Amino acid sequence: MGQHSIGEVLGQVAVGRLITRLIARDHLPHALLLEGIPGCGRRTFATAMAQAILCLAPCAGDSCGECASCRLIRSDSHPDLVATLHDSVAGQVGVDVVRDEIVEAAYASPLVSARRVFILPGIERWSVAASNTLLKVLEEPPAAVRFIATTAQATAVLRTIQSRCQLYRLQPLSAGDVERILIAGGIAAPTAHARAVLSVGSHRGLWQDTQEIPLEPLLSLAREGYRSAVVADVLSCLPTGLSETVAAQGLTLAAEQRRIVRTWLSALTHELRNDLRLGDLRAQQAADRIVRIGALHGDLARNLNPRLVIEAIGLGETERLLRSSGL
Numbered sequence: 001m002g003q004h005s006i007g008e009v010l011g012q013v014a015v016g017r018l019i020t021r022l023i024a025r026d027h028l029p030h031a032l033l034l035e036g037i038p039g040c041g042r043r044t045f046a047t048a049m050a051q052a053i054l055c056l057a058p059c060a061g062d063s064c065g066e067c068a069s070c071r072l073i074r075s076d077s078h079p080d081l082v083a084t085l086h087d088s089v090a091g092q093v094g095v096d097v098v099r100d101e102i103v104e105a106a107y108a109s110p111l112v113s114a115r116r117v118f119i120l121p122g123i124e125r126w127s128v129a130a131s132n133t134l135l136k137v138l139e140e141p142p143a144a145v146r147f148i149a150t151t152a153q154a155t156a157v158l159r160t161i162q163s164r165c166q167l168y169r170l171q172p173l174s175a176g177d178v179e180r181i182l183i184a185g186g187i188a189a190p191t192a193h194a195r196a197v198l199s200v201g202s203h204r205g206l207w208q209d210t211q212e213i214p215l216e217p218l219l220s221l222a223r224e225g226y227r228s229a230v231v232a233d234v235l236s237c238l239p240t241g242l243s244e245t246v247a248a249q250g251l252t253l254a255a256e257q258r259r260i261v262r263t264w265l266s267a268l269t270h271e272l273r274n275d276l277r278l279g280d281l282r283a284q285q286a287a288d289r290i291v292r293i294g295a296l297h298g299d300l301a302r303n304l305n306p307r308l309v310i311e312a313i314g315l316g317e318t319e320r321l322l323r324s325s326g327l
């Protein structure tokens with residue numbers, strides 16, 4: 001993911017304004033705790049904050065994106081930003097790592113910028129020993145240092161750490177923002193839309209290409225009507241068995257198939273919306289199709305067989321064509 005200014009981080013406008021105001025007035029606390037659900041953009045926001053803090057030509061508390069410091073952040077090589085610890089290993093952060101890479105390093109002088117920034121992800125999962133080691137530097141932080149810790153749940157962070165950090169909350173992402181983030185990350189628009197519709201405040205788990213959406217045959221059914229070969233083509237993309245991860249969630253094959261067809265219908269609707277921009281009759285047809293697919297969403301919710309739903313995408317069109325030709 002590319003680097004952003006704070007103002008460019010999607011879905012965190014309110015907390016972004018608060019932070020840039022603090023940076024502009026040089027009132028940013030020495031230690032901050034960013035709380036947010038996994039996948040809401042904690043790392044992106046923390047990095048944007050670091051970029052703003054370290055920027056050599058900040059504007060209204062946000063980074064310029066162009067100075068030597070901003071360029072170093074973009075190439076992931078800023079010597080005054082320490083963000084080596086990864087969220088995934090937060091549970092195994094050792095005392096020696098905290099002592100050498102954070103506490104010791106905090107007393108080093110900045111090289112490029114006026115400050116040094118440490119990003120500490122998943123701090124609620126640090127061991128008590130590791131947390132206590134950090135505490136030594138949190139109690140009397142060097143003037144030039146800013147710590148940005150992130151957590152899924154602030155109340156799970158060791159109390160002594162909590163009490164030395166100012167807490168800021170990141171918001172769950174809207175489906176629209178999840179869609180924009182996925183598209184910016186290179187996911188095709190219809191797929192991004194289909195996945196975002198089912199998201200719950202987070203882009204986590206939505207990046208893997210777990211499932212190919214048979215968009216071409218679906219569009220062909222919607223626009224040109226029912227043909228059994230095309231229906232078969234679409235149905236061949238449905239899983240016929242359960243993956244281990246899905247089975248572990250206690251889902252049945254039918255439920256998983258309905259879930260997948262729901263994402264297909266969302267992708268199809270997204271694509272048909274493009275037709276609304278065409279003039280005249282085609283826009284009207286697209287509007288009708290979108291309404292019809294909306295109704296099929298309801299049919300799926302009432303446990304209608306996925307095959308019947310796929311067939312119905314084309315059947316409505318055939319009936320309509322027959323009617324309009326007076327047969």
Ligand SMILES: [Zn+2]
Nearest residue numbers: 055064067070
């Ligand atoms: Zn800059």
